[in-house]
Amino acid sequence: MPELPEVETMVRGLRPVMAGKTLASIQVLDPHMLVECTASELESRVTAAHVESVHRRGKWVVFTFDDPAGLIVIEPRMTGGFWLIPPERPDHVRLMFTVRGRRDPVWFCDTRRLGKIHWFRDSGEAQAAFQRSHGPDALEIGLEELSGRLGKTGRAIKPALMDQKLLAGIGNIYADEILFRARIHPSRVASGLTKSELERLQPAIGQVLEEAIKAEGSSFDAGYRTVLGLEGGFLAQNAMYGRGNQPCPCCGGPIQKTRIPGLIGRPTHFCPHCQPLRVNKKAATKRKA
Ligand SMILES: [Zn+2]
Missing domain, CATH: 3.20.190.10 (MutM-like, N-terminal)
Structure with a gap:
């Protein structure tokens, strides 16, 4: 933040x-x-x-x-x-x-x-x-470059998205929201994402960030305020961050709050039903080598 x-x-x-x-x-x-x-x-x-x-x-x-x-x-x-x-x-x-x-x-x-x-x-x-x-700005990166950069890392997708050298601008709150929007488990290996997952991920980045800009960002403590001293409104409308045990807006199941390797001290929120760790390999189109 x-x-x-x-x-x-x-x-x-x-x-x-x-x-x-x-x-x-x-x-x-x-x-x-x-x-x-x-x-x-x-x-x-x-x-x-x-x-x-x-x-x-x-x-x-x-x-x-x-x-x-x-x-x-x-x-x-x-x-x-x-x-x-x-x-x-x-x-x-x-x-x-x-x-x-x-x-x-x-x-x-x-x-x-x-x-x-x-x-x-x-x-x-x-x-x-x-x-x-820094890597390219998160609002400007295209599908091809994003796929290329993620394809080179064996880390989990969430810490990879938050790595400013890979992609500039995304932190903990928006990474959770983007991965929920793209229906990708935060612990999936970045280089193992399927073509269809990448095709969901790239537009989800832009959509979530644009919605957050419209809401003037996220305030959850005494930290961030707008230049007029107002709180940002995104956490009143988001689906994941800060909503552990609340119903998932998509399936109604409980949102899980957890910690994943590579992100010490920062919680991760996701829906185990909408963002399964194992993807159906038959249904998924294999990404290009
Ligand atoms: Zn769900």
Whole structure:
């Protein structure tokens, strides 16, 4: 947390306030979060710079500026988030943008300080850094590339989907929902998925993430909030995460809450009836070698 839908919701909230505007100042309150640059370097580079765009790449929030101000990338990681209204915990503010013509600053807060703030010279440098640590964006990956990437891993499908190097943007909540939608058991070996399973999985990724973006993400504790301090609505409409022992919306059987290897400390929710571990090999079309 936050995952792709939460980060996309942040970006959509920030864009109208920042894109096309000029930064009056940027103030780093916690230099601990900066990667390979100092607070004074960052402040001198982007103060008075024009914000070209605010967009998302995987779970990164990317601010691009006119030359030569470069780009700022903020990774919210576990507990980072942006506020357009005064934040609930002002003591957790790590960075503030002041936008010309706007009275209130834009606050970046991070309770546990696990987030990162990077500066890159240009988009090529940022892209190279992204590609070193991330696979393609989960909303953009096609069936062929997804099949190719999953075909190379002997791990269970759920941790494989959550591996940012394989596919960027999916975390625990959405992995459970995607696998339920695709009727795939979370412990199935990724490279052993059938062609028809892969054909269900790829569209399920996009559908679930788009629905979650519409709902403005998921809030289940004091963590994620929208830029206006509101809770995301996805966990009021989802089928699996947080619903152990409740009836499956498809078959009515009890949803199982369990732990699977490769995901220490994070629960997995699935329906043993709709997502059987053994697939009918005769019915399933064998995937291409
Ligand atoms: Zn079911």
